[in-house]
Every structure is written in C-alpha cells, then in structure tokens.
Amino acid sequence: MSRPTETITILGAGAMGSALAIPAADNGHEVRLWGTWLDDGLLDAVERGHPHPRTGIPLDPRVKTYRSGQLAEALDGATYVVLAVASDGLVDVLRKAAGHLRAEQVLAVTTKGFVRLGDRILLLPDAVTSVLHEAAPDGGPDLELVAIGGPCKANEVAARRPTAAVHASASADVTERSRDLFATEFYAVESSDDLIGVEVAAALKNVYAIALGICQGLAEHGGEPYHDLQAAAFARAVSEMVRLAGLLGGRPETVAGLAGVGDLEVTALSGRNRVYGTRIGAGETPDEALRAMQAADQTVEGVPAAKLARELVDQLIRFGALGDWSGLPLLRQIADLLGGQEPYTGVGDLAGAIARAALPVRSPAGR
C-alpha cells in the first residue's frame, strides 16, 4: 500500500463498529472507536482487554476508545468517518455529530435500513444528507458518502475469518480510497458506484431472511424439511430486491452479487432475523416470537424494516412509480404477517402462505 496513514473514526462501538476497527488497524491506520451513550458497558469491557460482549473478540489494542461525551475529540482531525450505530440511533447520532463533521471528510455508513423522516421513507444515504443539512441550516458539509454492504457478520470480521464487503460511492476516487483503507487478506472489498442497489439490498435482506427462517422453522415444527420452499423463496427475494432496487435507481447486478445474494445468504445462515423467523416457523406467533427475542435483548431489524418497506412501496405507488404490489408478493406477505394486516391463522398455513407468495403462479395475474 502506497496510501498514507489516515485517521478513521468509527461512530458506534457495537458489534460492527468494533469489528471494522480490526482491518483498519491491521492496515496501520489510526483508528478511533466512539461509543454512544448506550455503549458504555461495551467500552468498559474492551478497555479492560476483555472480549467485546457482542463479538466475543477483544478489541485490537491499537484502537483508541472514546466515550459518548468525547464526540468532538473523536472526530477532530479524522479523515474518514464510519457511522456504525443501530438504525434507530442513526438520526440522533448524526445530529450530534453534524457540527463536528467537515466537507473534506468521507462518511461511510454500515447502518442498514430505510429511515422515516417526517412522512417520507428514505434510503439511508438520502436520510443522512437530509439530516446533515437540517442540522446545519447554512448548508452543512457535503461529505462524500460510502455505503458498506455485503456478507459481513461482525464476529467473523473481528475474528479475521474471510469476509467480503462492498463499498459503494458515487466517486471512484472515494471507493478506491475506502478499499485501500480497509481491504486486508481477510476483509476483501469490492468497489461499486451503485449506492442505491447496495442500500436497498441491505435494508430488505433482513425482511426476506425472516421468510427464509420461517421455512427453516417449519422443519422443526413438522419434522420434514422445506428446502425447496426456502430455495424458491430465496430466488423470489432476489427477484423482488432487483425490482425494488431498479425502481429506486439501483442495478440488478448489484443485487445478484455480494450486496444482495451474498448478504441474503449470510443473513439466512445466522443472525437474529433468521432466528426470529425460525421461531415463527416452529409454531410461535409473530408477537410471541418478538417478545421472546426482546426478552433476550435481541433486536430484530427485519420487523421495523418490513413495516418501512411496506410504507415505501405504498409511497412509490402513490407517487406513480409503481402500479401496484403485484411484483412484490413475498415482501407483502411477510409485511402483512408481521404487521398484523393479515390475521395470523397458525403455523399450519405458513408454508401455504409463503408458497402462494414465493412460487410462480399459473397465470400472470397478481405477479
């Protein structure tokens, strides 16, 4: 690497924030990990050299930690900033950070999902830009944004097991720089200019992983695997992500690659959205399953994402960008099931409901 050493500030000391610190530190950069007001317990642990409570891996000792009150200090002199907070903390953290960000900084975002601002549902980069401008009414800094997606479980990144991410930005210089900063033997980086494709796939994969988890849970319930149904639902999910990304300006190749197919695969292999779906497939109602997850302090990002995706599609229909829901039957089915729009009639009908939504139908009507 011929690139100079940079100062990288990661906002959010949870699983992904602390994990991303590893490849950046491995590349010799100065890495600062700032924890929100909810992250004190996590920082207490890693500062004592204990494993990070969310990844099970100790923080690299080269990484400097900053507490929530030290935001200005953490950002001062940073050349590259990573926003790695949970989706529901994103707006708050951004508002607090806005006054300390400068136009020459790059702002990368690992947070996934759609964001509601006022009565609009926005993709994450649009939401970030909007919050920054609102926080600094004189215009605010126009940072270059990078969307980070792809199949990256934080615990595997932190453990230096092989992982591939997609770093997407409108500027080829910025994606190249982002790749140089983070890419290691274990953390491979694919460059892309399709921020929208990366973000749409990143947001929706949690919703579809719930559907795939349900298929896995059906086997626990009835003792017989539903592998065909899971695989057909996987293919259907990809086709719907292609459709929705296309409507918003993203490209099919992005969804067919690491950011869509790859991230959906890893999300269906492990993680909280899969577990939540498995519980439903095994016989719990969606509400029971969610309460059980909440009791174990496990947030299920696919649940609010399904609700926001539903509102986003309704918004697209209202604006005339989409005629109706007919190209997105699986998304609608999952959103209806989780949101209560469709009365839950028991696990006995779940396979049929997913099949009706995910499998090709005999007539083109409704698809």
Place this chain on the structure above:
Amino acid sequence: MSRPTETITILGAGAMGSALAIPAADNGHEVRLWGTWLDDGLLDAVERGHPHPRTGIPLDPRVKTYRSGQLAEALDGATYVVLAVASDGLVDVLRKAAGHLRAEQVLAVTTKGFVRLGDRILLLPDAVTSVLHEAAPDGGPDLELVAIGGPCKANEVAARRPTAAVHASASADVTERSRDLFATEFYAVESSDDLIGVEVAAALKNVYAIALGICQGLAEHGGEPYHDLQAAAFARAVSEMVRLAGLLGGRPETVAGLAGVGDLEVTALSGRNRVYGTRIGAGETPDEALRAMQAADQTVEGVPAAKLARELVDQLIRFGALGDWSGLPLLRQIADLLGGQEPYTGVGDLAGAIARAALPVRSPAGR
C-alpha cells in the same frame, strides 16, 4: 385446466422420475414409469406399495410401472416423454429409446450436467439431439426439447411439499403445455425460453454446492462458522454461472432466478454434493471423502461435473470464445482441488484457497 389428458412416459424410476410422476398423476394424466436395468429393485418396492427407496414416499397407485424390457410398450402412444435417468446412463437410455420416439412427442429432460460425446463437451440438449440423430442416421425424430430445472428435491416433490421448477423450451406452446401437464398447488412451474441458462446453472450448481459444503465443513473442523465465506462463495458462484451461461448463449436473469440462485440454494442446503463438500471441509481429503460417499452408494454428481466443466472452459478458450480462466476463479479452484491439478495440502489451507478464489481481489488482475 382445459387441456386434454395426455400420456406421459417417464424414463428412469429413480428419485426424480418417481417424484415427477406425482404432480402429473395429480393432474389426471396417464403416467407410465419405466425403470432401467438398474431400477428393478426400486420398482419391486413400489409395486408392492412400499415407499420408494430413494424418496421414502410410496408411488401413486395411478402410475403404471414398466420394466427395462418394456421400453417400446412404455413409449407407445406417449405424447410427452421425460428423461429422468442419472447423467451417466443418459446416452445408453437415449440410444435404446431413439427408435421408439416420434417427432410429435415432447422430450423433457431432468437429467443434469455436461456430456462428453467424442472429444466435445456438450450441454445436455445438444447432446440429446446429437445422440438421437446418430441413433437414427436417416435424421431421427426432431423432438421438441424441454429442460427442467429449479429447486426440486425429489423427496419433497414426492411428498407434495411446495416446490418450484423451471420448464424451458424454445417453443412457447411447448412450455405452456408442459406447465399445464405438471403444475399443481405444490409443484409450481415457471416457463422460460432459456434452455441454455437453465442447463448451465443445473450442471454447475452441483460443483459450487461442493464449495459451499466445504465452507460448512470448516465449521465442524474448527468449531467456528465461516458463514461470510460461504455467502461470498455463493455470490461468486452466481456471478460465474452468469458468465459461463452468457458465453454459451444463456441469460443472466435465468441464473439469478429459480434455475440458478434457487437451485444452488437448495443444493447447498441438502444433498450429496453438499455432504461431500462438508466431509472435505471437516478434514477428509477429496479422495477419502469420495470413497466414503461411494461406500454408502452415494454418487456425487459435482465431481464429474467439475471435470467436464473444466474441459468445457478449456474448449471455450481453445475455440477463442474465452480469453482465459480469469472470470472463473472459483470453478477453477474447485476443479483443481477435486481433480488433483492442485496438490491437496490439508484442511488448514482450504478457507484460504476458497477465499483467494471467491473474494474480490485488490487488483483487477486475475479476475
């Protein structure tokens, strides 16, 4: 359904042949199941009303069985013929059947893989046409061919669990007819005109499923999951199938749909290719793993498919359709590993080998 009842003859009484008899019989058609000289034991069982030894599901009593000596009788008056024999029996069965096939029949093929005829590697539909012409030197019957792909485990089809197949043919009338014959509430059929895309994906998915199985096995070996690597390899597999299908005249959407993504997902969830890969990932050498599978009477179709795929790519390079192997690093890695072109250096390097092949690299060289 307004279509008339047809007479469907299925050649091959193994798992897939006996399974496909179910939706056809459910639709009220006359279904004949012909067993090869290797299928007598299977037919003995199902004729006594026992479960089919390969699917665990009894044959529908409406299905008539025919022994290997009754090929002419089984085909006489059939309007739709399904070739559902194992790939290594395909040419033999086709040669025997050729004299009894007629031009007005449709010939559907569930057999998967590439076929070596002389010194050429052919896709299955080309091989079928070639064998039929060779068997009847006056020209032979020009049957309409249908390629059947998609995520269909025979045992799930036979058990009437929801499944989606792709039926592809050059003729829209034929695909529509094929869908009408087989589509049920449980066996959904998507029509396609992209035979090549379906066949390339069907042949290659067994090879890539071995790679995904290796990633699963690594967790058994080391106790730590390699979900990110598996997901990145999945996305890489899809991108390589798109590339190879495109070179041969198939379309990306086919590979991104049920026939590619869907079939790869189900093959990675279960089946012999996955099991074989898992054994390698868990520490057996490729040879040891293959001997163990053979000892359990489990053929691993991905092993010969990897060899044939390697020869096919070399053939494409020789013919100038492809510059070099650079767009297919994962296929090459798996073919080298299984074929001994790369010395096996132990399970310790497997994650690295798959990562080097499947993960994006920092420079475009070699990709």
